[in-house]
Amino acid sequence: MGIRVDRDSCVGSGACALFEPEFFDQSEEDGLVVLRAREAGAEALPALRRAASRCPARAITLVPSDGQGSAGWDRSD
Amino acid sequence: MTQSFELPVDKRRNVLDPVPELLELNARAPLFRPPGGMPHWIVTDREVVRQILADAERFSSMPPPEPDGRKPDPHPGSLLQTDGAEHSRLRRLVAPMFTVRQMKALEPMMARIVDQRLEVLERAGRPADLMRYFARPVSGLILAELIGLPRDDLSELSRLGDHRASGHSPRRHPATSEYVGHFRKLAAAQRRDPGEGLAGMLIREHGDAVSDEEVAGICESVANGSIENTAETIGLGVLALLCHPDQLALLRERPELMDRAVEELLRYVSVVASVSPRTALVDVEIGGELIKAGEVVSCSVFAANRCPYGGDDGTADRLDVAREPGNHLALGFGVHFCLGAALARLQLRIALTGLLERFPGLRLGTGVEELRFRSLAPQFGVETLPVLW
Numbered sequence: 001m002g003i004r005v006d007r008d009s010c011v012g013s014g015a016c017a018l019f020e021p022e023f024f025d026q027s028e029e030d031g032l033v034v035l036r037a038r039e040a041g042a043e044a045l046p047a048l049r050r051a052a053s054r055c056p057a058r059a060i061t062l063v064p065s066d067g068q069g070s071a072g073w074d075r076s077d
Numbered sequence: 078m079t080q081s082f083e084l085p086v087d088k089r090r091n092v093l094d095p096v097p098e099l100l101e102l103n104a105r106a107p108l109f110r111p112p113g114g115m116p117h118w119i120v121t122d123r124e125v126v127r128q129i130l131a132d133a134e135r136f137s138s139m140p141p142p143e144p145d146g147r148k149p150d151p152h153p154g155s156l157l158q159t160d161g162a163e164h165s166r167l168r169r170l171v172a173p174m175f176t177v178r179q180m181k182a183l184e185p186m187m188a189r190i191v192d193q194r195l196e197v198l199e200r201a202g203r204p205a206d207l208m209r210y211f212a213r214p215v216s217g218l219i220l221a222e223l224i225g226l227p228r229d230d231l232s233e234l235s236r237l238g239d240h241r242a243s244g245h246s247p248r249r250h251p252a253t254s255e256y257v258g259h260f261r262k263l264a265a266a267q268r269r270d271p272g273e274g275l276a277g278m279l280i281r282e283h284g285d286a287v288s289d290e291e292v293a294g295i296c297e298s299v300a301n302g303s304i305e306n307t308a309e310t311i312g313l314g315v316l317a318l319l320c321h322p323d324q325l326a327l328l329r330e331r332p333e334l335m336d337r338a339v340e341e342l343l344r345y346v347s348v349v350a351s352v353s354p355r356t357a358l359v360d361v362e363i364g365g366e367l368i369k370a371g372e373v374v375s376c377s378v379f380a381a382n383r384c385p386y387g388g389d390d391g392t393a394d395r396l397d398v399a400r401e402p403g404n405h406l407a408l409g410f411g412v413h414f415c416l417g418a419a420l421a422r423l424q425l426r427i428a429l430t431g432l433l434e435r436f437p438g439l440r441l442g443t444g445v446e447e448l449r450f451r452s453l454a455p456q457f458g459v460e461t462l463p464v465l466w
Contacts, residue, residue, distance in 0.1 A: 011412055012172035014419045019402060031172030054404045056414035058131060 001040055002063040003048060005033045009059040016060060020051045024060075039065060085111060087119050087351055087377040088452055092445055093317055094394065095383050103384040107364030108374075115144070116354055117372035121380035123406065125364040129355060129376055130411040133160065136355035138413060141373045154294020157302070157353050157413060164412060170283060171295055171416060174275060180419040183223065187424055190218045191431045199435070204442030204463040208312050212462075215428055216307035223303075223420070224296050225274020226263060234259060238305060260293035260300070267292065275299065303417050306348055309451070309458030310421070311428050314342035316448075316459060317396055319441050324398045329433060331399075338398035339425045344405035345396050347379040348456040352409055378406040379457070436466035 003023060012031035016024035023044070025034045040048060045062070052060040089096045095103075099121065102109050107122030120126050129136050137160050140149040152158050156167055173179070198210040217231045226234075237259070240252035263276055268289055271277035276296050279287055287295075318325040328338050354373050361368045368374060382405050383393055392400075408415035415421065432439065442463030449460045 011168065011414050012176065012416075013408075013414045014175075014177040017177045018419065018422065026176040026178065027173075028176075028178070029173060030169060031174075031176045050401070050403070054402070056408070056410045057412065 001042065001045060001048070002065050003035060003038055003040060004061045004063055005035055006057075006059045006061075007032050009057045011057045011059075013056050015054045015056065016051045019054065020047055023048065024051065033059060084452055085113070085119075087111075087121070087375065087380060088457075090379075090450065090452070090457065092448070092450075093313065093320065093346065095380060099377075099380055100384055103380055106366070108366055108368075115373065116141075116375040118366070118368060118374045119351075120364070120374060120376045121384055122364060123381040123384075123386045126376045126378060126381040126406060127410050128363060129374060130352065130406075130409065130413070132361075133164075133412050135358055135361050136374065137358050138164070138353060138355060141354055141356050152294060153288065154291035154296075154298065156295065156298040156416060167291070167295065168412070168416065170279060170287060171275070171299070174278060175416050175419060177419045180423050183219075183420075184423060184427070186222055187219050187427050188431075190222070191215055191427050194218075195431055195435045203465045207315060207462040207464045208308065208459065209461065211432070212308040212311040212315075212428075213304075215311065216304050216424065219307075219420075219424055220300055220303045223275055224263075224299060225267060225272040225276045226296075226300075230259060230263075234300070235304075257293070257297060260297040261289065263296060264289040264292040299417065302415065303420065305454070305456045305458070307421055307424055309348040309456045310343060310346055310425060312459050312462050313346035313348060313457070314425065314429065315432065315439075315464070316441075316445075316462060317342060317345055318398075319439070319464075320445065321396050324396050328398050329437075332430070332433075334398055335426055335430055336422075337400060337402055339422055339429065340402040340405065341396065341398050341400050342425070342429075343407040343421075344382045344403075346457075347382045347405075347407045348458055349407070349409075350379040350457050351375045351377045352413070378409070381406050436464075438466045440465050 010032040012026060014026055016033060017026045023037050023040065025036050026032065027034045048062055052062060086096065086098050086102065103121040107125040108118050108120040110117060111119050120129060138158060139160055140158050142148055154167060159167060194211050194215050198205050201210045213235065217235060221228055221231055234256065237252045237256040240248040241256060267276040267280055271280045276292055279292050279295065328334055354375050357368045357370050357372050357374060359370050385391055386393055408418045442465040451458045451460055
């Protein structure tokens with residue numbers, strides 16, 4: 001599965017970097033999200049779904065590896 | 078203090094719990110018009126709160142007009158009371174200083190302050206007021222270090238903060254302008270000689286692109302969002318644990334649950350009962366109601382965090398320190414999400430860990446029914462919290 005972040009929406013809350021540091025970091029320069037991995041295995045799906053639902057800026061989306069994204073993968077809140 | 082008016086339903090609590098009226102209103106509809114007409118709407122439903130806070134295009138955070146129709150004074154640098162591009166500009170000035178990594182670098186400073194205050198608390202003797210000797214000084218001293226505020230200013234700021242928080246007191250307005258004045262002085266002093274704290278860093282890194290008024294406003298926003306919120310969360314968080322001995326025992330037995338416990342306590346006590354009001358810029362249909370342009374909406378994050386909600390497993394009213402950290406709203410949602418979230422989380426973890434380690438026999442020094450709560454303050458909290466050990 002692919003992980004996408006929207007840096008224009010990101011508010012630098014750090015919620016992703018705090019709970020899922022394997023996948024997310026924050027830039028030293030602007031405090032906004034930096035992806036550490038653009039792809040993840042299916043076993044990471046529950047954690048990534050939680051990260052997406054926790055994001056206060058709704059800046060994280062999950063997409064099937066081969067596609068451009070679909071609503072079903074979007075959020076889980 | 079005698080109260081000559083009824084406290085709004087979203088400000089009332091049954092010690093730590095939502096009052097039955099709030100639960101009933103939440104069960105009936107996602108939002109309602111409170112008696113008295115201001116705010117025009119109170120929203121209690123978790124999903125509708127999220128939708129409104131995420132919709133900064135249609136809901137402004139600029140303060141609504143005063144009851145007499147007067148426009149509120151402009152407040153340069155205020156992170157909470159600005160919209161759109163101006164808010165983004167301010168937030169981007171400070172966001173890099175509040176990352177998880179930056180806060181981790183401050184961990185030794187926070188641990189030192191917590192240790193010092195644990196000493197003071199212990200020396201105060203049993204029973205000691207946890208708020209006076211620990212919770213308030215810890216959050217105040219950490220904030221002072223973070224901003225670069227002289228320690229001597231703290232007691233004065235806390236006195237002004239108390240007046241400001243006292244709702245309808247006649248001393249509220251003078252205290253507010255004195256409070257603002259304090260930060261203006263700080264900004265001017267830091268302009269001449271920029272220090273290591275947030276104020277000095279803003280001036281060093283952004284020079285004339287940020288005015289003294291903005292530096293003052295930013296520091297005031299950070300202080301407002303930090304000192305009382307953290308102190309009250311420590312106080313009510315400890316109270317919540319002491320009122321749930323099974324949860325306290327579990328946390329003592331499994332200290333690795335502390336990060337989860339911090340999230341759970343943030344959610345459970347939600348000291349900011351309602352986030353700062355939003356004003357609809359256009360007519361908005363939401364939650365089966367029509368919010369008209371110009372109407373003021375209060376989002377009750379306390380209700381949203383604690384009332385039963387269709388999307389969860391029906392355990393929102395229960396304290397569960399082992400709960401998988403979810404998407405609670407205690408730190409807000411959307412573009413105004415708490416700038417100091419990483420600061421708050423780390424501070425709470427260090428303070429609670431220190432307290433539990435130092436006092437294995439920590440318990441309430443009074444009956445719960447004796448406690449007095451700050452119902453009118455912007456942050457709900459307990460006035461004094463006598464503890465024994």
